[in-house]
Amino acid sequence: MALVVRSKVKEAAKGMRCSGDFFGALDTVVANKIKKASERAKGNGRSTLRPVDL
Numbered sequence: 631m632a633l634v635v636r637s638k639v640k641e642a643a644k645g646m647r648c649s650g651d652f653f654g655a656l657d658t659v660v661a662n663k664i665k666k667a668s669e670r671a672k673g674n675g676r677s678t679l680r681p682v683d684l
Contacts, residue, residue, distance in 0.1 A: 633660045
């Protein structure tokens with residue numbers, strides 16, 4: 631499942647080119663952040679992710 635939108639990433643990376651494998655790597659980083667944030671929230675007895683969980 632793709633978590634990042636290629637067009638928005640390209641827009642945010644103004645003037646830079648992105649290799650094809652960049653998006654897969656970025657997607658992995660985002661997925662890992664979400665997983666760790668979820669674990670932290672659950673550990674604190676919450677089912678809602680908050681910025682502090684990042």
